Amino acid sequence: MLNIRFLGAARTTTGSMHCIEFDGHRVLLDCGLLQGHRKEAFEANRALPFPADSIDAIILSHAHIDHSGRIPAFVKAGYRGPIWSTSATRDLCDAMLRDSAYLQAKDVEYVNKKRREQRKTPFELLYDIPDVERAMALFRTFEYGETREIVPGLKATFHDAGHILGSATVALDYLKWGKPRRLLFTGDLGQSGEKPFLRPPEPVEGVDALITESTYGDRDHPADENIRGRLRDYVQFIVQHRSKLVVPAFSVGRTQQMLRFLDELRASGKIPQIPVYVDSPLAAKATEIHRKHPECFRDGVRSILASGGDPFDFPGLHFVGPVQESMTLNSKPGPMVILSASGMCEGGRILHHLKNTIPDPLNLVLFTGFQAEGTLGRRIVDGAPEVKIYGEMYPLRATVFTINGLSAHADRSGLVAFAKSLGPSVRRAFCVHGEEKYCEAHRQNLLAAGIKRVDIPEKGQLFEDV
Numbered sequence: 426m427l428n429i430r431f432l433g434a435a436r437t438t439t440g441s442m443h444c445i446e447f448d449g450h451r452v453l454l455d456c457g458l459l460q461g462h463r464k465e466a467f468e469a470n471r472a473l474p475f476p477a478d479s480i481d482a483i484i485l486s487h488a489h490i491d492h493s494g495r496i497p498a499f500v501k502a503g504y505r506g507p508i509w510s511t512s513a514t515r516d517l518c519d520a521m522l523r524d525s526a527y528l529q530a531k532d533v534e535y536v537n538k539k540r541r542e543q544r545k546t547p548f549e550l551l552y553d554i555p556d557v558e559r560a561m562a563l564f565r566t567f568e569y570g571e572t573r574e575i576v577p578g579l580k581a582t583f584h585d586a587g588h589i590l591g592s593a594t595v596a597l598d599y600l601k602w603g604k605p606r607r608l609l610f611t612g613d614l615g616q617s618g619e620k621p622f623l624r625p626p627e628p629v630e631g632v633d634a635l636i637t638e639s640t641y642g643d644r645d646h647p648a649d650e651n652i653r654g655r656l657r658d659y660v661q662f663i664v665q666h667r668s669k670l671v672v673p674a675f676s677v678g679r680t681q682q683m684l685r686f687l688d689e690l691r692a693s694g695k696i697p698q699i700p701v702y703v704d705s706p707l708a709a710k711a712t713e714i715h716r717k718h719p720e721c722f723r724d725g726v727r728s729i730l731a732s733g734g735d736p737f738d739f740p741g742l743h744f745v746g747p748v749q750e751s752m753t754l755n756s757k758p759g760p761m762v763i764l765s766a767s768g769m770c771e772g773g774r775i776l777h778h779l780k781n782t783i784p785d786p787l788n789l790v791l792f793t794g795f796q797a798e799g800t801l802g803r804r805i806v807d808g809a810p811e812v813k814i815y816g817e818m819y820p821l822r823a824t825v826f827t828i829n830g831l832s833a834h835a836d837r838s839g840l841v842a843f844a845k846s847l848g849p850s851v852r853r854a855f856c857v858h859g860e861e862k863y864c865e866a867h868r869q870n871l872l873a874a875g876i877k878r879v880d881i882p883e884k885g886q887l888f889e890d891v
């Protein structure tokens with residue numbers, strides 16, 4: 426009998442974790458960090474739902490921290506089983522979990538300073554670098570299309586989810602009352618149109634039950650944003666005015682997408698060759714990892730590699746090294762493009778670039794994704810006349826743009842199209858990884874598409890005999 430207990434990303438988007446109970450074994454689908462409100466997240470991430478050594482295996486859909494970020498905490502608590510993922514996901518996790526450990530150490534330091542002032546017991550670190558290293562030693566890799574037995578009687582196959590490098594949907598095959606059953610976990614699904622280097626999500630046959638993400642369950646991405654045309658205009662503007670284009674970008678995915686767009690525009694003569702700086706150590710590492718995994722690319726991009734080219738390098742591109750080198754960009758004249766993290770401007774080297782560029786009306790700032798409330802990115806997008814950076818106020822005179830269509834997630838139509846691509850065999854679905862109203866919107870769309878039973882699990886809810 427196969428039961429599913431939904432432990433995270435239930436009526437919310439972070440902390441992806443679902444426990445499969447099969448014939449006395451426990452298998453976790455994802456083991457993600459809960460992000461968001463600091464106090465709640467701190468406590469929730471520290472409370473394990475059951476003893477870590479009672480889990481037999483972890484299957485990881487992709488490397489994003491809200492899907493992978495609690496793995497070292499389970500290892501710290503005694504988990505010693507295998508962690509199954511694609512090899513690209515493993516390589517990204519090695520960089521991202523180390524980064525996560527570093528960010529958490531900084532965060533705990535900040536929180537504990539306050540707690541000591543209030544005479545409260547300080548929080549313990551969720552995990553540190555040695556825990557990440559112990560976790561990395563437990564990874565076992567799958568290639569797309571490969572099938573393996575995870576625990577006796579339960580087999581898993583990974584298919585391309587087209588979300589980030591190495592992302593996978595996971596099909597689980599088992600027998601229910603002697604008959605074959607297939608449960609598909611989508612992880613996060615990518616967009617289906619032509620993308621800078623990833624493929625669209627791969628359809629899977631014979632699925633009986635579906636656990637589907639619902640991030641954009643109620644909305645479509647803007648129809649035609651003319652991303653290349655707009656980017657060309659921005660670059661031409663900074664060339665003409667010898668100014669700077671600053672792009673706050675997530676280190677994994679968004680940065681590499683931007684590099685592909687800039688390379689295409691340059692190669693087709695639409696923009697001249699100008700200096701492009703990638704200024705984030707994690708982005709540099711992630712780009713290096715992308716180069717090692719051509720099995721994740723669409724054909725056109727794979728052929729660049731096959732003919733000896735590099736899809737993530739072009740004349741004028743520089744990866745900035747130590748922070749001193751990053752500082753020298755402040756005094757260099759334009760034109761130049763600076764891609765830096767973090768994507769929502771909550772920390773990292775982007776802060777000093779913004780501080781130095783936003784007071785000049787000839788500079789441009791380009792946001793490439795959603796800016797959460799309360800972040801510096803959001804205040805800039807909202808057009809505050811001045812913003813605080815490192816404790817000082819700076820006038821915002823640079824022009825600010827946003828391109829939304831670079832999202833790594835399928836939109837409403839994409840989610841429905843993926844569910845339909847599975848065919849009529851799907852008899853039930855579970856909507857996860859979305860705010861409650863988006864899960865409800867996706868539920869209605871799936872019912873309309875002919876799936877008979879669709880549930881929106883609550884955190885901790887158990888569904889028996891799926």
Ligand SMILES: [Zn+2]
Pocket residue numbers: 487489492588613
């Ligand atoms: Zn993701």
